[in-house]
Amino acid sequence: MAIPKRLESAAEMKKLMLRHFQAGWLAREEGRKVAFVTSGAPVEFLHAMDVVPVYPENHGAVCGVARAGGRLCQAAEEKGYSRDLCSYWKIDWGARTNPSESPIGGLPKPDILLCANNICRTVVKWYEGLSRFYRVPLLLLDMPFRHAEEEPAAREYVREQFRNLPDELARLTGRTWNEERFRESVSLSRVSSVLWEECIEANSAIPAPITAADQFLMMGPIVTMRGTQEAVDFYRGLKDEIRERVRRGEGAIEGEKTRLLWDNLPVWHQLRPVSEFLADRGAVLVGATYTNAWTERPAESSDATEAAADAYARVWLNMGLRHREEVIRRMTASFSTDGVIFHANRSCKPYSFGQEEIAARLKSVGIACILMDGDMADERDFAEGGWRTRLEAFVEQRDNHFHPGRKR
Amino acid sequence: MPSGVEWAFRFASEACRNPEAAVSRWRSLSGRKAAGCIPIYVPEEILHAAGMLPVTIWGNEFAPASSAVVPPFICSVAGGIVSSIRSGKWKEIDAWVFPSTCDTLQNAFEVLFPHNDERPRFPFVFPASAHVPGAPEYLLDRVEAFREWAGKVSGREVSEGALDSSVRVYNENRRAFALLEKRMAESPGSFTGREFLTFARAGMVLPKEAHTKMLREALARSHATPAETRAKVFLTGILATVPVMEALDAAGAAIVGNDLALGTRYYSGPTDEEGDMLLSLVRRHLRRDPCSTLHGIGRTRIDHLFDRFEGAGADRILLLRVRQCEPESGEIPDMADESRKRGIPFLCLDIDLHGEERISVTMRIEAFVEMGG
Numbered sequence A: 001m002a003i004p005k006r007l008e009s010a011a012e013m014k015k016l017m018l019r020h021f022q023a024g025w026l027a028r029e030e031g032r033k034v035a036f037v038t039s040g041a042p043v044e045f046l047h048a049m050d051v052v053p054v055y056p057e058n059h060g061a062v063c064g065v066a067r068a069g070g071r072l073c074q075a076a077e078e079k080g081y082s083r084d085l086c087s088y089w090k091i092d093w094g095a096r097t098n099p100s101e102s103p104i105g106g107l108p109k110p111d112i113l114l115c116a117n118n119i120c121r122t123v124v125k126w127y128e129g130l131s132r133f134y135r136v137p138l139l140l141l142d143m144p145f146r147h148a149e150e151e152p153a154a155r156e157y158v159r160e161q162f163r164n165l166p167d168e169l170a171r172l173t174g175r176t177w178n179e180e181r182f183r184e185s186v187s188l189s190r191v192s193s194v195l196w197e198e199c200i201e202a203n204s205a206i207p208a209p210i211t212a213a214d215q216f217l218m219m220g221p222i223v224t225m226r227g228t229q230e231a232v233d234f235y236r237g238l239k240d241e242i243r244e245r246v247r248r249g250e251g252a253i254e255g256e257k258t259r260l261l262w263d264n265l266p267v268w269h270q271l272r273p274v275s276e277f278l279a280d281r282g283a284v285l286v287g288a289t290y291t292n293a294w295t296e297r298p299a300e301s302s303d304a305t306e307a308a309a310d311a312y313a314r315v316w317l318n319m320g321l322r323h324r325e326e327v328i329r330r331m332t333a334s335f336s337t338d339g340v341i342f343h344a345n346r347s348c349k350p351y352s353f354g355q356e357e358i359a360a361r362l363k364s365v366g367i368a369c370i371l372m373d374g375d376m377a378d379e380r381d382f383a384e385g386g387w388r389t390r391l392e393a394f395v396e397q398r399d400n401h402f403h404p405g406r407k408r
Numbered sequence B: 001m002p003s004g005v006e007w008a009f010r011f012a013s014e015a016c017r018n019p020e021a022a023v024s025r026w027r028s029l030s031g032r033k034a035a036g037c038i039p040i041y042v043p044e045e046i047l048h049a050a051g052m053l054p055v056t057i058w059g060n061e062f063a064p065a066s067s068a069v070v071p072p073f074i075c076s077v078a079g080g081i082v083s084s085i086r087s088g089k090w091k092e093i094d095a096w097v098f099p100s101t102c103d104t105l106q107n108a109f110e111v112l113f114p115h116n117d118e119r120p121r122f123p124f125v126f127p128a129s130a131h132v133p134g135a136p137e138y139l140l141d142r143v144e145a146f147r148e149w150a151g152k153v154s155g156r157e158v159s160e161g162a163l164d165s166s167v168r169v170y171n172e173n174r175r176a177f178a179l180l181e182k183r184m185a186e187s188p189g190s191f192t193g194r195e196f197l198t199f200a201r202a203g204m205v206l207p208k209e210a211h212t213k214m215l216r217e218a219l220a221r222s223h224a225t226p227a228e229t230r231a232k233v234f235l236t237g238i239l240a241t242v243p244v245m246e247a248l249d250a251a252g253a254a255i256v257g258n259d260l261a262l263g264t265r266y267y268s269g270p271t272d273e274e275g276d277m278l279l280s281l282v283r284r285h286l287r288r289d290p291c292s293t294l295h296g297i298g299r300t301r302i303d304h305l306f307d308r309f310e311g312a313g314a315d316r317i318l319l320l321r322v323r324q325c326e327p328e329s330g331e332i333p334d335m336a337d338e339s340r341k342r343g344i345p346f347l348c349l350d351i352d353l354h355g356e357e358r359i360s361v362t363m364r365i366e367a368f369v370e371m372g373g
Helices: A008-024 A044-048 A056-065 A068-079 A087-097 A124-135 A152-173 A177-203 A213-220 A220-222 A229-248 A266-280 A288-293 A304-313 A319-332 A355-362 A383-402 B004-017 B019-030 B044-049 B077-087 B103-111 B135-154 B160-186 B192-203 B207-221 B242-250 B275-288 B300-310 B333-341 B356-369
Strands: A034-036 A052-053 A110-117 A138-141 A259-264 A285-290 A339-345 A371-372 B032-036 B051-056 B095-099 B121-124 B231-237 B253-258 B316-322 B346-349
Touching: A008 A213, A008 A220, A008 A229, A034 A229, A034 B032, A044 A152, A044 A177, A056 A068, A056 A087, A056 A124, A056 A220, A056 A266, A068 A087, A068 A288, A068 B316, A110 A124, A110 B333, A124 A138, A138 A152, A152 A304, A152 B135, A177 A213, A177 A285, A177 A304, A213 A266, A213 A285, A213 A288, A213 B160, A220 A229, A259 A288, A259 A319, A259 A383, A266 A285, A266 A383, A266 B103, A285 A288, A285 A383, A288 A319, A288 B300, A304 B019, A319 A355, A319 B103, A339 A355, A339 B004, A339 B231, A355 B044, A355 B103, A355 B300, B004 B019, B004 B051, B004 B192, B004 B207, B019 B032, B019 B051, B032 B044, B044 B051, B044 B135, B044 B160, B044 B275, B077 B103, B095 B103, B121 B135, B135 B275, B160 B207, B160 B253, B160 B275, B192 B207, B192 B242, B192 B253, B231 B300, B231 B356, B242 B356, B253 B300, B300 B333, B316 B333, B316 B356, B333 B346, B346 B356
Parallel strands: A034 A052, A034 A110, A110 A138, A259 A285, A259 A339, A339 A371, B032 B051, B032 B095, B095 B121, B231 B253, B231 B316, B316 B346
Antiparallel strands: none
């Protein structure tokens, strides 16, 4: 079996993530507050107030990778949460009541909840439930969905909320707002995002130096540690490692034949099997819209608050399908892909509802697409046989299309 | 000659049975345009003031049509709306309004229309919470943009006078619907579940003036207390369906209160009739009752549900959860816990607008009604 080459940076990433999870637990001893945050929340404000951010969504992904998602979801379902609810949400609930089932022992108790609905509105209901459960305050950032062009009133609405956030956090933490630290954190976010983008774009090289499966694992710090020096340092090292592979003409897999793009969150519990299954057939995932989403960043501006507001308002899932289609087209061109795999992720309705439409539009211009049903973190919703058969056929079809007559 | 009540129910039933024909009739008679509204929070008064007929569709007006763009994990409300439009239904609708009710409906706006469908459409993106700084200003901007759009689509500018008059028409309709609900609470069984559903749904497609008249006729029914009922049910959820209502009626249950989206949540909350009407509409929206599609602080929605439950004199709660509806699903365990704590029978019944298991619904509702209140 062909196995994609491991990145040396993976070890450093693991250490970093371990420190990140520990920070939440150690915060109380250090006299610091803990905030649960959604992945699209402006964490830079928390850094400015020395509040430790903890990401329940990231915890959901970690549980997914460890294949603990199904058990934790089931615990939530036994409590009355529906089977069809987002698996991250259910995992979070399951781990609250069964922390030993979580590979990291669950999450510490938060003091504050910071929820931005720019990734979905499900998180709003999720965080309302957290607020009731822990009896802690919830700050909501409401980012109007952008179907087409940005409305000036929507921009001002988001900026107003961002301008209001320092006072709210000062009230809740009893600390004084530190503008300098905030500006520094926004700047670090920007730098780490640039570095992350360079890591992703390195895959325009043929062969691709890393797989998107690697990107999914390496994106941990850009999600949970953006706005910190640690994230910048990590992505600098990762970029150097990738650049070195490109210089040597070294691909992530041996004998790369087929290059594919991935849309949606990964199937966390199948990252390695899917990647190896593809590698065995000379196919490599060269990019993913989800990892690419974290290249969005605040522009350089004298007003860091406004720059951050504008950036967080245009995150991937807060944008209409046209935008998403354009980005996928751009990615398929710049990464010279042979097709797109759409993961129809039953847990993420905003990401998944509309994929058929995008796929139809892409097919009409000759871009091959396949839709695969699954769930990002609940292994009970994954049909291995069906995935293998369909993926194999798709890859073979792509291979035959581009290399007719060649014997495998 | 049918009595007022019979006439009203027949009229309402006909509108529900063939809503597109009702819209078609209105268009031919008035020569004006109809605007399709996706549930739930469209400020319809603006469309009315523009001379249009607002028609709110819930996705189960027609038998389900397959649609390649609707994945199986999408709720039957959004799925039904998308598949009906993509399969060529609702041709009588001239323009569409899409509020930002939930993730699914937001995305539905993007996938809804076939490529050759050029009908005007307006995404009405409103604040998720009244408590967010800047929400009133942002909402006012959206309401103003909507007013301009409605004027352009209808060809009739939305004047302050027309809006003032429309606000009164809608308030009158809300008052009439509130009277219906009050009667059902005060005199359990005075209207069957099926009747309530039919009257509520008729208001989605009929002009509000006609709907108000119909409700008034229906309310002319005798105030005499009907035969004793076996259970006084408070309904919550997005919407009720015919099989559910028929099962409740057959089991001898009376609906004495609700906070359904296609019920109280749609019809409640008057608009201030004084001052600037656009500001009144903004205030109405920001003062809405707690709803799963809006952000509420703390236990607002749960507390509100039990306050209303007590106010209605109900003895049990039936939650109708549309499968795959995430906003409605998050509070269910807490609602169930609270019911248990208070000793209130509580049933969460999953429904699918296009695949209802009538026998299963009937059996579960019968058992629910049998439970001691």
